[in-house]
Amino acid sequence: MENFIQQLINGLVIGHAYALIAIGWTILLGVARLVNFGHGELYMLGAFTTWWAISAYDIPYGLAILISMVIGGLIGFLMQLIMLRLTFRKDLIAIMIVTLGFGKVISGVASLLFGANGEILQTPLSSVDLYWNDLWFTYQDIAIVITALLMYGLTWLIIQYTRIGRMARMVAEDPPLAALYGINARLAYFLIFAFEGVAVTLAAAMVAPRSPILTSMGFDETIITFIVVIIGGIGNVLGNYIAALLLGIFIAFFSTYISAAFATAAAFVVLIVLLIAQPNRLQA
Amino acid sequence: MKIMKPLMTALLAIALFFAPQLMGGSNVSYSLLVIIGIFAILAYSLDLVVSDLGEVSLGHTVFFGTGAYTTAVASSQFGLGALETLMLALAASTLVAAFVGLITLKLREFIFSLVTYSLAVISITLADNWMFVGGTDGISGIPPLKFSILGLDYLARTDQQLWPVVYLGLLATLYLVHTFRRSRLGSEAMTVQLNTGLAIMSGINPMLVRMKVLVLSAPLAGLAGWLYAYQRAYISSDVFGAYFLLIMLTAVIMIGRRQLLCPLIGVALIITQEKMFSLGAYWDNIILGTIIILVLCFFPGGLSRLFTRRVAHT
Amino acid sequence: MTNGCSKPIWGDKMNESAANVLQVLQLQARYGGNLAIQIEALNIRPGEMVGVIGANGAGKSTLVNAILGWSRGQPKISGRIHLAGEDISHLPPFQRVRKGLALVPENKLIFDQLTVEQNLIDSGTTQDTGDRRKFSMDDIYALFPNLKNRRHHRGSQLSGGERQMLGIAHALRLAPRALLLDEPSIGLAPMLVQSVLATVRELAQDGLAVLLVEQNIHAALRVTDRMLLLERGKLVLEGTPSELKINPVVAQVYLGRRA
Numbered sequence: 001m002e003n004f005i006q007q008l009i010n011g012l013v014i015g016h017a018y019a020l021i022a023i024g025w026t027i028l029l030g031v032a033r034l035v036n037f038g039h040g041e042l043y044m045l046g047a048f049t050t051w052w053a054i055s056a057y058d059i060p061y062g063l064a065i066l067i068s069m070v071i072g073g074l075i076g077f078l079m080q081l082i083m084l085r086l087t088f089r090k091d092l093i094a095i096m097i098v099t100l101g102f103g104k105v106i107s108g109v110a111s112l113l114f115g116a117n118g119e120i121l122q123t124p125l126s127s128v129d130l131y132w133n134d135l136w137f138t139y140q141d142i143a144i145v146i147t148a149l150l151m152y153g154l155t156w157l158i159i160q161y162t163r164i165g166r167m168a169r170m171v172a173e174d175p176p177l178a179a180l181y182g183i184n185a186r187l188a189y190f191l192i193f194a195f196e197g198v199a200v201t202l203a204a205a206m207v208a209p210r211s212p213i214l215t216s217m218g219f220d221e222t223i224i225t226f227i228v229v230i231i232g233g234i235g236n237v238l239g240n241y242i243a244a245l246l247l248g249i250f251i252a253f254f255s256t257y258i259s260a261a262f263a264t265a266a267a268f269v270v271l272i273v274l275l276i277a278q279p280n281r282l283q284a
Numbered sequence: 285m286k287i288m289k290p291l292m293t294a295l296l297a298i299a300l301f302f303a304p305q306l307m308g309g310s311n312v313s314y315s316l317l318v319i320i321g322i323f324a325i326l327a328y329s330l331d332l333v334v335s336d337l338g339e340v341s342l343g344h345t346v347f348f349g350t351g352a353y354t355t356a357v358a359s360s361q362f363g364l365g366a367l368e369t370l371m372l373a374l375a376a377s378t379l380v381a382a383f384v385g386l387i388t389l390k391l392r393e394f395i396f397s398l399v400t401y402s403l404a405v406i407s408i409t410l411a412d413n414w415m416f417v418g419g420t421d422g423i424s425g426i427p428p429l430k431f432s433i434l435g436l437d438y439l440a441r442t443d444q445q446l447w448p449v450v451y452l453g454l455l456a457t458l459y460l461v462h463t464f465r466r467s468r469l470g471s472e473a474m475t476v477q478l479n480t481g482l483a484i485m486s487g488i489n490p491m492l493v494r495m496k497v498l499v500l501s502a503p504l505a506g507l508a509g510w511l512y513a514y515q516r517a518y519i520s521s522d523v524f525g526a527y528f529l530l531i532m533l534t535a536v537i538m539i540g541r542r543q544l545l546c547p548l549i550g551v552a553l554i555i556t557q558e559k560m561f562s563l564g565a566y567w568d569n570i571i572l573g574t575i576i577i578l579v580l581c582f583f584p585g586g587l588s589r590l591f592t593r594r595v596a597h598t
Numbered sequence: 599m600t601n602g603c604s605k606p607i608w609g610d611k612m613n614e615s616a617a618n619v620l621q622v623l624q625l626q627a628r629y630g631g632n633l634a635i636q637i638e639a640l641n642i643r644p645g646e647m648v649g650v651i652g653a654n655g656a657g658k659s660t661l662v663n664a665i666l667g668w669s670r671g672q673p674k675i676s677g678r679i680h681l682a683g684e685d686i687s688h689l690p691p692f693q694r695v696r697k698g699l700a701l702v703p704e705n706k707l708i709f710d711q712l713t714v715e716q717n718l719i720d721s722g723t724t725q726d727t728g729d730r731r732k733f734s735m736d737d738i739y740a741l742f743p744n745l746k747n748r749r750h751h752r753g754s755q756l757s758g759g760e761r762q763m764l765g766i767a768h769a770l771r772l773a774p775r776a777l778l779l780d781e782p783s784i785g786l787a788p789m790l791v792q793s794v795l796a797t798v799r800e801l802a803q804d805g806l807a808v809l810l811v812e813q814n815i816h817a818a819l820r821v822t823d824r825m826l827l828l829e830r831g832k833l834v835l836e837g838t839p840s841e842l843k844i845n846p847v848v849a850q851v852y853l854g855r856r857a
Contacts, residue, residue, distance in 0.1 A: 035394065082577060082581050083581055085581060085584075086580065086581060092393070092394055093334075093338065093339070093340050093393070094580045094584070096340050096394075096397060097340060097533060097537065097576060097580060098576060098577055098580045098581060100530070100533070100573075100576065101534075101572070101573040101574070101575075101576030101577045101580070102573060102577060103573070104530060104569045104570070104572055104573030104576075105569070105570050105573035105574055105577070106573075107566075107569055107573075108566040108567060108568075108569035108570035108573065109566075109570060111565075111566040111569075112566050112567075112570075163720050166712060166716055166719075166720055167720065169709070169711060169712060170709055170712070173709050173710065173711050173712075174706060174709065176668065176669075176670055177703075177706060177707070177709065178692075179668060179690070179691040179692040179695070180666070180668065180691065180692075180695060180700075180701055180703065181695070181720075181721055181768070181772075182692055182695040182696050182721060182772060183692055184692050184693075185692070218526075219401075219526065220405060223401070223402065223405055226398045226401075226402065230395065230398070261409060261412070261413045262409060262413065264405065264409065265405070265406040265409040265410065268402040268403075268405065268406050269406070271399075271402065272387055272399060272402070275387075275391060275395065275399065276387060276390075
């Protein structure tokens with residue numbers, strides 16, 4: 001029974017981690033109708049800049065996170081700047097490929113800067129184990145859950161109740177019409193891409209301490225994000241949260257009781273089955 | 285003179301067969317051109333989907349890997365000859381493509397790309413964990429390519445001996461792509477890409493066209509896999525991975541779209557840089573990524589537009 | 599094409615520029631090789647309600663879209679647009695809007711996913727409105743009581759008439775100097791059309807410059823001060839409503855009366 005609850009907790013933590021990783025992507029896709037296939041490499045970069053700040057410069061964890069987030073935001077902004085023409089042509093195919101290219105550049109640069117060794121992102125939170133009866137987790141796990149809840153809560157509130165949120169929804173629904181409403185859609189795209197960069201680096205800073213990080217990490221690590229975004233509904237904040245939790249629990253239980261190696265593959269099989277059964281559910 | 289073009293093409297085809305010798309005839313030149321040939325065939329399989337159909341399949345490595353693994357297993361574990369393994373590789377990759385086509389039948393483009401990518405990831409997991417195909421160790425010690433036709437044996441132990449097979453495969457690929465583009469399916473694919481609404485109103489079913497193009501492109505990737513298995517003599521799950529995807533993709537978009545020789549030129553440039561002028565794997569990644577960004581953001585028609593613009597000005 | 603009662607459009611010179619709210623000069627829009635509209639000059643004074651009529655395909659939508667530099671297609675636009683004496687020709691559409699040029703397009707003119715209130719609330723906070731007349735939410739709801747009743751309903755739940763009202767209401771929230779309306783009568787019952795256009799007419803009488811593009815000539819005749827006939831992208835006729843009504847060409851082709 002303890003093992004079941006332990007796996008449930010594990011699953012919930014993993015789920016919140018997935019949620020954190022996915023939020024930038026789902027907003028980018030839902031509001032700006034843009035994709036970023038360099039998402040995984042940005043995650044890797046976020047993990048490594050945090051690690052670098054802490055281990056090379058002794059910068060406190062909190063500050064290191066902020067620095068990473070700023071770098072993430074800048075890179076997101078830069079990517080959109082370079083891709084601007086493609087964004088306006090709404091050339092999703094080209095955007096897919098270009099962001100893949102960006103990912104490879106980031107991957108190469110990070111490998112040159114940080115080397116090929118696996119590193120551990122050690123934080124004051126991850127090094128402390130907590131025990132409650134026979135259950136085990138760390139402060140980092142709690143931090144992940146809290147951060148995810150905060151991010152989702154904030155994002156949802158902003159979208160529903162603020163002016164920026166309304167502007168984002170207008171740009172999402174009809175970018176030319178948004179111009180007639182006096183909205184600068186170009187600026188909106190920049191901000192949203194920067195948000196994606198900020199969100200994924202925050203996620204990395206919070207989640208990466210859970211396992212060793214490598215500069216070869218990339219798409220495959222965050223590919224699980226797809227499942228969250230597609231099942232949860234593109235741009236649907238609440239849906240993404242729930243989908244992430246379900247996915248986390250699924251992965252935790254599948255890994256423990258059936259097979260750890262096939263857990264991700266199994267999740268994808270589930271996704272594919274769902275897509276075949278209900279392809280229309282996923283119209284953005 | 286109508287006979288000029290086919291005649292010139294035939295002469296060029298014959299001349300290029302001797303390219304390795306023209307480059308000095310060393311092992312290095314044979315190896316280089318063999319790899320270029322194999323990757324070019326692979327690139328063409330993606331070219332059909334990206335340039336003609338206008339969709340991004342991130343899963344073509346699945347067809348490539350299927351061909352490679354089929355060849356590896358059939359030859360090293362069942363001792364089959366090259367012709368048999370070729371048939372099996374082509375059949376296997378085509379079947380897999382049919383399966384993929386069915387799964388993705390109703391998905392729109394973007395989701396199609398995600399699903400194809402996830403299939404590649406699933407393939408890696410499968411290959412790594414299935415003992416029959418060697419797990420993470422893969423299959424090594426693949427016997428050299430050997431086939432018998434009409435009592436004559438052909439054995440390809442070195443790249444030099446493999447070259448004619450590769451070259452023939454490349455010519456066949458070029459011919460197939462060329463024919464496809466003039467075929468009905470080829471124009472249907474273009475119509476679907478340029479104006480889906482019009483396509484539907486003309487009675488074309490875009491989903492079906494996508495599936496057909498996928499199934500047509502797969503044996504090319506399977507052929508490349510077959511050749512690669514013999515060339516490298518060792519196959520593991522990396523054949524499903526991003527390295528091959530990235531080269532395919534860059535080559536297809538780099539020089540120009542939907543022009544017969546562009547993927548070949550792209551592959552030649554990329555592989556030459558990697559084999560002859562490499563600064564390390566990390567720099568290779570950076571270079572490929574930068575090429576993609578430059579081409580797509582600033583030269584959307586491919587680098588060849590640089591030259592046509594100049595020509596237009598003079 | 600012309601008779602003694604209406605004058606062809608070559609008037610509207612630059613020396614009248616001080617009085618004009620909206621000046622359009624040498625406006626051209628091309629789709630591919632096709633010249634969709636070619637306007638020498640089109641000027642509107644404060645408080646003037648100008649109607650542009652024409653058959654389907656004459657280029658009415660293209661005209662108002664081009665004045666905004668806006669489109670759902672990709673025409674090549676050239677020409678000069680002056681708003682209250684300022685040259686806005688090089689500004690992107692969203693900036694022209696912020697300067698006081700509002701367009702209510704046809705078809706998709708409001709956001710379906712947002713409520714009436716949400717469609718309206720933000721536009722009133724555009725900065726830099728200066729001396730332009732502002733409309734508060736209360737002002738808007740006073741003008742369009744129907745919208746007040748439906749304020750928390752989503753755009754997708756509104757009727758055609760309510761959508762049109764919301765479109766115009768939203769444009770007013772932008773504190774426009776000039777308001778362009780693209781075929782507001784489409785799909786609306788005649789009574790509703792009259793009521794909507796009457797409201798706009800009152801606003802014009804308060805000083806708003808209005809350009810009304812319409813296929814429904816009867817409705818346009820009733821509320822405009824001056825009318826222009828657009829044919830194959832060019833303004834070929836100008837006059838008061840009564841002048842145009844008796845113009846034999848207009849009468850025959852568009853009003854269905856035998857000459």
